[in-house]
Amino acid sequence: CVELDFWKSRTDEPIIVHGYTFVPEISAKEVLEAIAESAFKTSDYPVVLSFENHCNPRLQAKIANYCREIFGEMLLDSPLESHKLEAGSPLPPPSLLKRKIIIKNKKKHHHHHKKATAVTPPGANQVPEQTGNGEVVPHHAPALQTRQGSKESTGTEDEDSSTDEEPETIEAETHHAESVEGGNENKPPPIASETEAGAEISALVNYVQPVHFNSFETAKKKNRCYEMSSFDERRATALLKEYPIQFVNYNKYQLSRVYPVGTRFDSSNFMPQVYWNAGCQLVALNFQTLDLAMQLNLGIFEYNSRCGYLLKPEFMRRTDTRFYPFAESTIDGIIAGTVKIQVISGQFLTDKRVGTYVEVEMYGLPADTVRRRFRTK
Numbered sequence: 001c002v003e004l005d006f007w008k009s010r011t012d013e014p015i016i017v018h019g020y021t022f023v024p025e026i027s028a029k030e031v032l033e034a035i036a037e038s039a040f041k042t043s044d045y046p047v048v049l050s051f052e053n054h055c056n057p058r059l060q061a062k063i064a065n066y067c068r069e070i071f072g073e074m075l076l077d078s079p080l081e082s083h084k085l086e087a088g089s090p091l092p093p094p095s096l097l098k099r100k101i102i103i104k105n106k107k108k109h110h111h112h113h114k115k116a117t118a119v120t121p122p123g124a125n126q127v128p129e130q131t132g133n134g135e136v137v138p139h140h141a142p143a144l145q146t147r148q149g150s151k152e153s154t155g156t157e158d159e160d161s162s163t164d165e166e167p168e169t170i171e172a173e174t175h176h177a178e179s180v181e182g183g184n185e186n187k188p189p190p191i192a193s194e195t196e197a198g199a200e201i202s203a204l205v206n207y208v209q210p211v212h213f214n215s216f217e218t219a220k221k222k223n224r225c226y227e228m229s230s231f232d233e234r235r236a237t238a239l240l241k242e243y244p245i246q247f248v249n250y251n252k253y254q255l256s257r258v259y260p261v262g263t264r265f266d267s268s269n270f271m272p273q274v275y276w277n278a279g280c281q282l283v284a285l286n287f288q289t290l291d292l293a294m295q296l297n298l299g300i301f302e303y304n305s306r307c308g309y310l311l312k313p314e315f316m317r318r319t320d321t322r323f324y325p326f327a328e329s330t331i332d333g334i335i336a337g338t339v340k341i342q343v344i345s346g347q348f349l350t351d352k353r354v355g356t357y358v359e360v361e362m363y364g365l366p367a368d369t370v371r372r373r374f375r376t377k
Contacts, residue, residue, distance in 0.1 A: 001048040001104075001257070001282050004031065006055050006063060014059050014066075028063060032070045039074070039101060043307035046076070046097040048208055048282075050257075051105040057198035064200035067103065076100040079206045079226075087223045090253065091207055094309050104208040104228075106197040208255065216246040219254060228255035232262065233270045240278055240325070248316065248323050251279030259284040269293035273363045276300070277325040279316050296363060328366050 006028055009015040014028035039047045053060060067075055076097065079085050083092040197205075206226065213219070213229035231239065236258045240247050250256065258275045260268075267286040271293050275283045285297055304310055315321050315331060323331075330336060343358055350356075357375040362368060 001050055001284070002035070003050040003052060003284070004028070005052045006059075008055050008059055012059075014055055014063050029066050029070070032066050035101070036070050036072075036074065040099050043305070043309075044098040045094045045307050045309050046100045046102055048102045048104055050208075051103060051201070053105055053197065053201065057196075060198040061200040064198075064204055067101075067204060071101050074099060074101050075204065076102050076206065077204050083207075085206060085224075085226050089225065091225045091255075102206070102208055103201075103204040104210060105201055105205050107205040107209050108197040108199055108202040216243055216250050219250055223253070225253050228257065230257040230259060232259055234261055236275060236280070240274070244278070244325050245322055247278045248325060249319075251281065252317060252319060255282060256280045257282035257284060260286060271363075272297055273369075274325070277365055279312055326366055330367060331365075 004016055005018060006014050007017050007025075009025060015025045016028050016031050017023060017025045035047070035049070051063075053063070055063065068077070080092050080096060082096070083089055209227050211227045211229055213231065219227075219229075236256075247256075258272075258280050260270060264286070267289045269285045269289060269291055272283040272285060273296060283297075285294055287294065300310065301308060313334075315323055315333070339362065341360060346356075346358075355375060357373045359371065359373050361371045
């Protein structure tokens with residue numbers, strides 16, 4: 001999944017730039033052309049483009065036209081006949097969407113409705129507890145040493161595009177991005193919300209429709225596999241601690257995306273393993289930072305010929321099973337494997353009499369997450 005932030009330029013052409021930051025602007029058309037050229041060089045499996053659109057409807061229509069012209073038949077602009085956009089209908093497997101580009105963007109519906117705010121579950125706004133190896137401590141688990149917490153995210157979550165809000169939701173204000181023209185030129189808003197989706201760009205959105213998350217119960221009741229929600233790491237961690245089994249079940253039939261909190265100004269990353277354990281499909285990281293989290297991400301996607309898609313274990317996909325992602329014991333029906341590591345050579349070792357050792361860290365479920373040191377004899 002590739003995220004693209006669209007903004008209006010001085011030349012009235014859509015550009016891609018990271019909000020109100022001092023980064024160079026890139027022509028949106030040139031970026032789309034580069035994607036069309038390189039999207040399927042590594043794998044034929046589908047590419048998801050996540051649009052964060054801050055353009056007016058006219059520029060959104062221009063972006064939609066660019067997508068149709070540049071991507072051509074690669075653009076998935078309508079659902080498959082075998083997998084319609086209906087409640088209860090599952091998402092098509094990647095094998096049916098080979099060499100297709102899927103657009104994720106807010107979708108405009110013809111029915112007008114009041115915007116709804118999320119019903120925040122208890123504990124959802126609490127500071128997440130994460131141990132040094134990236135594990136999340138559930139509320140009922142004994143406290144472990146925690147990592148330094150982050151401040152509130154400056155990012156925005158997906159807004160609800162559904163037409164039938166649940167009765168327990170309440171009316172909320174609509175926060176639109178302020179114009180950077182005229183009197184607001186020197187006072188950009190701290191949080192830039194996406195603009196309302198236009199009809200042309202909405203027509204390209206099908207299997208990945210972003211909606212605001214209300215609750216796991218509401219999502220299960222709607223049973224719309226083509227709707228997905230995004231959570232910053234703080235919100236995702238809080239939900240995972242409070243509702244671990246429900247989160248896993250949610251990911252059995254819908255997509256979820258977890259992204260770094262907006263206050264990671266150093267482009268650092270969170271440990272993705274805990275969200276993979278919950279079955280989250282899109283765990284976004286700052287690729288420019290090659291830290292431990294990014295190394296784990298690169299390592300796990302070496303599997304399956306680096307195609308970018310990994311099949312979740314069967315016990316995380318079956319609807320008749322319950323999986324607790326914080327379980328410390330072994331899982332019924334799963335035979336544990338053995339990992340052997342042979343150190344072939346070491347470089348730049350000191351000739352002084354100091355302790356030389358090899359440290360090995362393994363990440364996975366809590367029962368598999370270990371750190372061992374092996375000293376030379």
